[in-house]
Amino acid sequence: MNISDATFQRLEAEFNAPSVRSSTSPLLNRQWISDAEAQQRAGVNPFPPGVVAPRPVFDIKKMRELLDMNNFALRDSFYELFKNPVFFPRYNESLAEQRARTIQRWRLIAKTGVFHNTLQTFTAEGRQRYEATLESVGAMEHSMEIKMGVHYGLFGGTVSLMGDDEQCAKWTPKIENCQMLGCFAMTELGHGSNVKGIQTKAVYDIPSQTFIVNTPCEEAQKYWIGGAFQSARWTALFAQLYVKGVCHGVHPFLVRIRNEDGTTVPGVTIGDCGAKNGLNGVDNGRMWFSNVRVPHDHLLRRHSQVSRDGTFTSNFKSADERFGASLASLSGGRVSVSAGSLVQAKLALSIAIRYGLSRKAFGPPGQEETRLMDYPAYQARLIPPLATTFVMQLVLNHLKAKWQRGELGRELHVWSSGFKALISWHSLQTLQETREACGGQGYKSENRIGPMKTSHDVALTYEGDNHVLLQAVTKTVFSEFMKGVRSGGNFKGHFAYLKDAEGLRQADLSGMDARSAAFALTVMRRREAALFARLAADLQKRTATGVSSLQAFNDCAVLVEDAGRAHVELLMVELFHHTLGDLQRGGETEVADMLRLCGALHTARTVDEQVVFLRCGAVSVGEAQMMHANVGRFCETLRPHVLSLVESFGYPPHLLAPIAFDYVAHNSKSRL
Amino acid sequence: MNISDATFQRLEAEFNAPSVRSSTSPLLNRQWISDAEAQQRAGVNPFPPGVVAPRPVFDIKKMRELLDMNNFALRDSFYELFKNPVFFPRYNESLAEQRARTIQRWRLIAKTGVFHNTLQTFTAEGRQRYEATLESVGAMEHSMEIKMGVHYGLFGGTVSLMGDDEQCAKWTPKIENCQMLGCFAMTELGHGSNVKGIQTKAVYDIPSQTFIVNTPCEEAQKYWIGGAFQSARWTALFAQLYVKGVCHGVHPFLVRIRNEDGTTVPGVTIGDCGAKNGLNGVDNGRMWFSNVRVPHDHLLRRHSQVSRDGTFTSNFKSADERFGASLASLSGGRVSVSAGSLVQAKLALSIAIRYGLSRKAFGPPGQEETRLMDYPAYQARLIPPLATTFVMQLVLNHLKAKWQRGELGRELHVWSSGFKALISWHSLQTLQETREACGGQGYKSENRIGPMKTSHDVALTYEGDNHVLLQAVTKTVFSEFMKGVRSGGNFKGHFAYLKDAEGLRQADLSGMDARSAAFALTVMRRREAALFARLAADLQKRTATGVSSLQAFNDCAVLVEDAGRAHVELLMVELFHHTLGDLQRGGETEVADMLRLCGALHTARTVDEQVVFLRCGAVSVGEAQMMHANVGRFCETLRPHVLSLVESFGYPPHLLAPIAFDYVAHNSKSRL
Ligand SMILES: Cc1cc2nc3c(=O)[nH]c(=O)nc-3n(C[C@H](O)[C@H](O)[C@H](O)COP(=O)(O)OP(=O)(O)OC[C@H]3O[C@@H](n4cnc5c(N)ncnc54)[C@H](O)[C@@H]3O)c2cc1C
Ligand SMILES: Cc1cc2nc3c(=O)[nH]c(=O)nc-3n(C[C@H](O)[C@H](O)[C@H](O)COP(=O)(O)OP(=O)(O)OC[C@H]3O[C@@H](n4cnc5c(N)ncnc54)[C@H](O)[C@@H]3O)c2cc1C
Known part of the structure; x- marks a missing residue:
């Protein structure tokens, strides 16, 4: 090219x-x-x-x-x-x-x-x-x-x-080929998560056959736009489209913001977002538009069109559907953000686990000190996130495949939202744990974990704030659940498992193999079922007092987020065991066995870290005790394989850090 | 001066x-x-x-x-x-x-x-x-x-x-008055937490009546020494003291490392620790010593002395006691680190809570958008850490008073270790939560939370790594517990409550005022008692198989850390209610009432976030559900007071951040 x-x-x-x-x-x-x-x-x-x-x-x-x-x-x-x-x-x-x-x-x-x-x-x-x-x-x-x-x-x-x-x-x-350098201008100072509320206006002017773009107030300044402050010449601008005085909601336009020589075009003002906690290689900027004229054919018109003489048409009937479609590029963004998140977690684990294998501290009097990785308390900090990272990567691969196939439906939306939220949180937690696990060395920039942590942190916020995403997941999935409820128990699709609610309740976890799909599915389904049922009851109770369904939903939002997490964690278990099944059938027994252990540890720690499983009755106290014991047991089983596991992430030495290798030589006096 | x-x-x-x-x-x-x-x-x-x-x-x-x-x-x-x-x-x-x-x-x-x-x-x-x-x-x-x-x-x-x-x-x-500028050289590349293992040698040379200091190997280089790279002229050096061929363990020396003009003295080599994740205003350095001669009277000799002719004497009988005493300055350090930690949490809350009060997102169609702070899901993120911050500050004040009175015993050691660990973790978690709660703005450096987070992060590691500290707490307290066990139940001091173990078990939480001391103490004591009993049993089981008690302790270290946390969280509740009692008796009813609410929320969230309470039987599933409901209920009760609460931290506007005030005006185009 x-x-x-x-x-x-x-x-x-x-x-x-x-x-x-x-x-x-x-x-x-x-x-x-x-x-x-x-x-x-x-x-x-x-x-x-x-x-x-x-x-x-x-x-x-x-x-x-x-x-x-x-x-x-x-x-x-x-x-x-x-x-x-x-x-x-x-x-x-x-x-x-x-x-x-x-x-x-x-x-x-x-x-x-x-x-x-x-x-x-x-x-x-x-x-x-x-x-x-x-x-x-x-x-x-x-x-x-x-x-x-x-x-x-x-x-x-x-x-x-x-x-x-x-x-x-x-x-x-x-x-x-970078002849047109661009940025993506959706967020405004006043509206981030609530994209529908953005205030930038694009008014179709029939005489000139242009869209006239304006920033009506300070809150409508475009904010956080990556690349806007310096490099971008163009932007994909999201604005409220007005035709003949009627607002048709948020639409995307291709708008020139700078000439090729880097000067801004008339009517566009650009400012810096300044220093950030991390990610400072990106020049995030702010933009104001004042009567900027955008040519008629720069409305991106796959879904909505405005004829030259000012007739608005759309492939979608409702404004909501149109809005949903216009956010499609964000789904792709979420796939990338999730994948990028896991890269950071994998690197941090590759570094910290190698350090934990060579670093020694304390030991029996007069004898050699003990390797950190041989302390069960230390294993309990690094091996569970390692296991979860394997699970999440394989689960994310299903989403990637879906996106690569070009699917754009409801399921892609739920998966990309839910996975992005849980994966980015997991990665941040892993970065923090690995930082701490490397002691003082984890605080040195050259050992990478710190800089990775600060630059990754924003992944919790952009491409959809994680809390808002979890709420959105529940909103979408809950209506499916309620269809089943209203049909008198004829649950379909994802919730089909509820047709045998009794069997689910009665399943005896202690009699199952803790590494099996059945075990993980039972635990995760019990929780999802309990929380969705509870949510239905709570919402009903609220709306019965006369509050709007939106208000009821907000009042119950802690439960809503718990339910969203429950749904996504169940999805993950399903997809993960789907992969395991394929591997088994393909004869990849060794890889499958190792992964099965990771999955078992992942399930055990998930239950062991969240009170909600006990609170909603998904597991009994005895089962919770078993899960806790399983965490220790599976950590011990995985301990001999941690180096092979991080090796399989495939990062060469020069992308890791000094503490992953001979850090004493690296720090020697002769190198001053 | x-x-x-x-x-x-x-x-x-x-x-x-x-x-x-x-x-x-x-x-x-x-x-x-x-x-x-x-x-x-x-x-x-x-x-x-x-x-x-x-x-x-x-x-x-x-x-x-x-x-x-x-x-x-x-x-x-x-x-x-x-x-x-x-x-x-x-x-x-x-x-x-x-x-x-x-x-x-x-x-x-x-x-x-x-x-x-x-x-x-x-x-x-x-x-x-x-x-x-x-x-x-x-x-x-x-x-x-x-x-x-x-x-x-x-x-x-x-x-x-x-x-x-x-x-x-x-x-x-x-x-x-800064005529002697110094640093503190304890940690070495090879030994951080395990101070006893440091390898720098100070050998008393009788003919010259000096201590000859050497760095015997690369791992013995002093590492992370704040101020060493540029500003310090002196150091408090920790080294293994050798007199007449006998090693007497770690001792502190006052050693000149630089001349007043900034050049290093002969035999001392100093290097940079380089860029860190934060705290870059401090010039951490590395040091090597080669036959550096330290005058006889520069051994800091309050506890141990070496006569001019080479006779070692000490006020302490055992090397362990001596070692403990030589770490005394670290207790003071932990008091400061804890206090400094809470400052960061208080600032972050002052900023985020103000932002949450003015920032709006989403809302009923056609109506004004809702303030973030009016979403229960949002309250659940910021109000519990606010409550915990109040509790921890009042608890820390007891430790500060103890330290200021000059106490230096076992209790100071346990409190300073335990509080430092839990307070620094709490503050980091609060900084992370406030960062996320401010959305994109939380990621802007000028809004302070990010830089505070990165610079505070190291508090989890220095002045004692948090995990190591919790283990140390348990080690100390467990022997007290075992005394009671061995005496056939004649528990004393802190564990005296165990004399009525039956009463503790039978207490009916649902019948108590969730804001009362009795309520909080019951929950926390039940957990402590269960975990210490469990630890005793597990250690016994391990040593019965013939492993050493050190090995047994390491094998059980996850439980050891849980027990340490249980002990410290109980101490905190005791001290907090002690303060409340004083306030009540002093007629400060209004302040006491507000704090009692904070305490109640703190207890509820503590139980609501840790599976261990259920796992060890300290609370039943029903009680856990009540605690969960209490979190929401107390958040709602505290919601109207959040601004007053952060006001009482006493920080003036110029120490906060733009998003704590009129962030729209701050971002206006006219300010470009
Ligand atoms: C470094 C960086 C780069 C970015 N790059 C771009 C870019 O190139 N282009 C672009 O268009 N945008 C970009 N963004 C913007 C980003 O997408 C937004 O920051 C994000 O959508 C969140 O919006 P906000 O910051 O306004 O937070 P808000 O929407 O104000 O949310 C603030 C907090 O409130 C909570 N909250 C919101 N609503 C609710 C509710 N209903 N209930 C409970 N809690 C709620 C959230 O959980 C969050 O914690 C970038 C942001 C950053 C920080
Ligand atoms: C910015 C900064 C400033 C500092 N300033 C000074 C200073 O001025 N002077 C000074 O003397 N020192 C200073 N230090 C050093 C600091 O005190 C040490 O980093 C700290 O004591 C931890 O030691 P370490 O880094 O060697 O970690 P390690 O002791 O190697 O611990 C690494 C990890 O192993 C875990 N671990 C250790 N032992 C066990 C065990 N038995 N069981 C389970 N897990 C275990 C720990 O939890 C930790 O996560 C500073 C450090 C930093 C980062």
Whole structure:
């Protein structure tokens, strides 16, 4: 592909402010990286000193392929590219430096041509390649992944999903090759989660056949728009569409915000969002529009159209359906965010588990100290999140496949919302736990976990705030549940299991194999069933007092979120055991056995960490005790395999951190 | 006091590398700060727009005095000082800039003379003043607090606690007025939590009457030493003391590491610890010693002495007692860390709760949107940590008083270890929750929560890793418990409640006032009793199989930590209700009533968040359901008072953040 060199030459000039060029920020672990590289080249055992890699009981390569799904060579080629010093990690850079670095890196990644045909023709192969690229890049540095995700995924995705065929054909190739650099302008200062409430106006002006865009008040300023402050020339703008005085709700427009030379176009004002807790490689900006004229054919018109003479038409009957469709690009965003989240968790575990295997502390008097990983209390902190990470990756792979197939329905919405929420929380928790588990070393930037934690943190908020997403999940699923209730128990689809509610209640967990699908499903279904029933009763009680159903829902929202989590965790168990079944049938017994253990630990810890299972009667006190014991038991069983397990994440040494290897040598005086 | 101006002039010159002076980093919220200041001067209602401050049902000033305990005017004078632009928050500064800024600020704080007589004569007043200062400074910026805490508290504290009267008289005045700048060198690359295992050697050389200090291997390099990389001239060095070939264990020495001009002394090599996840104003360093000769009278000899001719004597019989005493300065450190932790939590809550009161999202169609704080699901996220913060502050005040009185026994050790662990975890969790509760705005540096979170994170690790501390608590308390068991049930002291184990078991929670001491004590005691009994049984089972008691303890360490937490949470409830009783008796009914609600919510959420209460039989499923309902109920009851409650933390607007006030005006286009 002909990557637009001109774009990057211009951008690099724009971003390289004098302060950036004169930067003296130290590259703290250059030495370490070249060591890791040299070791790898020399074929040295990539384990911390003193750690004897146990003979894996499963095929690590097969496991990795199962986790990564596709584009293995492509991923490896990116990891290879990241040995270029441009990609070496740097800390303590100023905002301007970090942003400049991101542009520099982007050029090298874009020049590989990897984005060719990822947007133009919507193919599974293109999406897979796109996602594999983003995940690989995220392993190098999170800002870079997000910067590209905004341009290709949110901006490009909106054009390709919301534009009609003609629009797609015209613009997507230019987006792929960076001739048109864009951003995604949905959020406003006053409205984030509540997208419907945004106030930017696009009024169709019949005489001039243009949409006139205005920011009617300060709260309507576009806010947080990634890439808007410096790099973007275009934006996918979301605004309330007015035609002949009638508001038709939120619609997407392709709007030019800057000329190619970087100056803003008349009527557009752009400001900086400034320093963030992390992710400072992305130049988030704020935008105000004042009588900006957008050409008639820049309304992205796959779903809604305005004729030149001002007639509004739409493929959807209701404004709600239209609104839902216009958010489609967010589903893709959630798939990416979830995948990116797990990358951070996998890296952090790869680092911390290796450290825990070589680091020693305390021990019997006069004898050698004990490895951290040999303390059950330590295992209990790192092995459960490791197990959950395997489960979530395999579950997410189902969502990725669905998205790559081009499905866009209700199920995609529920899965992408629910998985994004639980996966991003899990990853943050894992990053925090690994930080603590590495003691003081976990607090050193060069050991990566801290910077990963701060940059990942925002994943809980963007592409839908996690709490709001869980509420949305319940809202959608609850109506399905109520259909079954109202039909007198003729539950269908997901809730079909409720046709045998009695069997579910009576199932004897203690008699089941704790690693079986039946065991996990029983526990998770009992909870879901109890919470949805409870929710139905509580909502009914509230509305009976005369409050609106919206009010009732808000009043019960703690339960609503619990129910949402219950639903998503059940879905996860179902999909996970689906994968296990496939593996078993495909003869992949060793991989399946290892994963089954991970699944069992995941289920046990899920119950062991949430009072709700006991509170709603899904498990008895005795069963909860058994679950607690299972956590310890499965940690012990998995203990010998933790190194093989993190090896199967597939990250080469130079993407990990000094404490994952010989940290004593790394810190030696001779290296000062 | 005659603050050593020379010291700071030199330091400022040393720290102001050219790159720092040419810094162009933007001060993002200068405008906002001067606004906040102007508003305050003009007596403007310091609440977010649209928020009508409810009439407080308790005396906010009294509440603040209860929380802060002492030095109210001093605290306010610091808040006033922080209006000086030197103290304005800055983000995106390089490591060098941040370190320089800390020195610049330190000078202004030191010049107030506030540290006079905080170390020399050990008085309660001096310690109170010292702690009030650190807390006030921590509200401005955490690095500055830690930088000063290391010099005055850890370095100065070691000299004043471990030196004999002569040594104290000689050195502490110079430490107070910064003529002797110091650091605290305990941790080594190879040994952090396990201090006993440190390897730095100090061998007494009779002919020269000096201690010869050496770093025998790379793992023995001193690591993480705050102030060592740039500012410190001296260190309180912890090393294994050898006299006539016999090792007497870890002892503290006062050692010069740099000349006054900043050059290192012969034999000392110093390196940088580099960029950290936060707290970058502190210049943590690494140190190697090669035949460094320390004068005979620089062994801090309050507890152990070496005569000139090489005879070792000690006030303690056992090496273990001696070791315990030599860690005394850490107890003070834990008091400060806990107090500093709560400052961060209080600030974050002051910011997030104000935002939650003015920020609106979603709402009934066509009507005004709903304030976040009016969503029960949102209340459930912020009000419980608010309640816990009140409880923990009052509990910590007991520890502070104990420490200020100069107590140094077993109880101080248990309290300081246990409170530090639970308070620092609570604060981190609160910072995370408030970050998420502020949505995207919580991710902006200028809104402070993010930078507070990253800089506070290390509090979980230093001055004792939290997990290790909880294990230590249990170890200490368990022997007391076992005394009672072995005596056939004649429990004493803390465990005296077990003499009526039957009464405890039979108490009917549902018949009690959920806000009463009896209620909270019943729940917490039941758990403690169950876990300690269980621990006794499990340890016994393990040792019966022939493993060592150390091994048994490690095997049971998950339970050990649960038991430690149970003990500390019970202590907290006891101390909290102690304060409530005092208030009630003192006629402070309104303040007491408000706090009683906070206590009730704290207890309810504690049970509601930990499966262990159900698992060990401390509460029944029905009781757990009641607790869950209580969380919602008490949140609702406290909802009208949240603004008054955060007001009573006493932080002026300019220490909060833009989102705590009129964030729309703050973000207006006219301010670009
Ligand atoms: C770094 C960064 C990059 C971003 N990039 C982009 C971008 O490129 N383009 C773009 O358009 N946007 C972007 N965003 C915006 C992002 O999508 C929004 O921040 C997000 O949608 C949340 O909106 P908000 O920040 O307004 O939070 P709010 O919607 O105000 O929510 C604040 C809090 O209130 C809670 N809450 C909200 N509603 C309810 C309710 N009904 N019940 C209970 N609790 C509730 C939420 O859980 C949350 O904790 C970005 C944000 C950040 C921080
Ligand atoms: C920013 C910063 C500033 C510091 N300042 C100073 C200073 O000025 N002076 C100074 O002397 N030190 C300082 N320290 C060092 C600090 O006190 C140590 O980091 C701390 O004591 C923990 O030691 P460690 O880092 O070696 O962790 P480790 O002791 O290696 O612990 C690593 C992990 O193992 C776990 N673990 C350890 N033992 C066990 C066990 N028996 N069972 C189960 N789990 C276990 C811990 O929970 C922890 O998660 C500082 C550290 C930092 C990060």
